[in-house]
Amino acid sequence: MSWSRPLLLALTLALGACSSALTPHWGNPGAASRQLAIPLAVRLAIRPPPEALLDDAAAGRLADAMAAGLQGVDVPAIATVTPLPLDWKLDITAQLRGANVLPRFAIRNADGQEQGAVEAMPVPARSWAEASPETIQAVAAQATPRVTQMLLSVQAARASASPEAILAGPQRLRIIPITGAPGDGNTALISRLRSFLGNQGYVMQETAEGAAFAVTAQVSVVTVNPATQRVEIQWIVSRRDGHELGRVVQLNDVPAGSLSRFWGDVAYVAAEQAAGGVQTIIRNASTPG
Numbered sequence: 001m002s003w004s005r006p007l008l009l010a011l012t013l014a015l016g017a018c019s020s021a022l023t024p025h026w027g028n029p030g031a032a033s034r035q036l037a038i039p040l041a042v043r044l045a046i047r048p049p050p051e052a053l054l055d056d057a058a059a060g061r062l063a064d065a066m067a068a069g070l071q072g073v074d075v076p077a078i079a080t081v082t083p084l085p086l087d088w089k090l091d092i093t094a095q096l097r098g099a100n101v102l103p104r105f106a107i108r109n110a111d112g113q114e115q116g117a118v119e120a121m122p123v124p125a126r127s128w129a130e131a132s133p134e135t136i137q138a139v140a141a142q143a144t145p146r147v148t149q150m151l152l153s154v155q156a157a158r159a160s161a162s163p164e165a166i167l168a169g170p171q172r173l174r175i176i177p178i179t180g181a182p183g184d185g186n187t188a189l190i191s192r193l194r195s196f197l198g199n200q201g202y203v204m205q206e207t208a209e210g211a212a213f214a215v216t217a218q219v220s221v222v223t224v225n226p227a228t229q230r231v232e233i234q235w236i237v238s239r240r241d242g243h244e245l246g247r248v249v250q251l252n253d254v255p256a257g258s259l260s261r262f263w264g265d266v267a268y269v270a271a272e273q274a275a276g277g278v279q280t281i282i283r284n285a286s287t288p289g
Helices: 030-037 056-072 125-130 133-159 163-168 185-199 265-286
Strands: 007-010 044-046 077-079 088-097 100-108 114-119 171-175 202-205 213-225 228-239 244-255
Touching (some): 044 056, 056 077, 056 088, 125 133, 171 185, 185 265, 213 265, 228 265
Parallel strands (some): 171 202, 171 213
Antiparallel strands (some): 007 244, 088 100, 228 244
């Protein structure tokens, strides 16, 4: 089965051009995915957070738990109150939102410039205030993979950027959850897109703060006949103010029921091809006309 090459739509012209079909290399993730396994080239210092709605003891336990979690996935992290001059920092804050507390983890370079941020799942305010060992460990376990992915995305962005771009900081792109895909499609597609856009020099984040653009996708699967389903994916790129800049549209027929559980290589190929279109839209929007 081949996946159609994405059709790039420029909304200002309402025109598109279709190109030839593409045959994916099924089961071969290629070099791009392997690059995400490289360790971070700097040390990450985690200070007990003074603005996380925790007492000093609980703040220290949270810093220790985050350091241990990151060390477990080969990120050179340390909990300390005195970071070294060249350390990067992980700043932890928390906000009360209704009956819940929302933890936020911001990554800063050695000069104090924020490089990206992620949020953990909301925690009931009472549980957060009690700060039991179980709650602290659960927050750290949930936040660790998000912080790790952000670090890797930042490193990939810096590796592909010019010195001037590094000084200005990497361009941040907000990822908005995908809707409409059956099985694990929503999470698989966004995970793959994170990898490809991260390797193109973007820092992918879930929060809006600091992001110049946002990308999401709408997926629909309709039955063509008893043996075939038609999958349409529309990747939507928008500006910070919500103005839609363009779409990358993919359309393909698949065996009926083949995507009802796992998307696998289909998610890989769809995201790989979509990343180029997303990058084109962003570049066009970023270039003075």
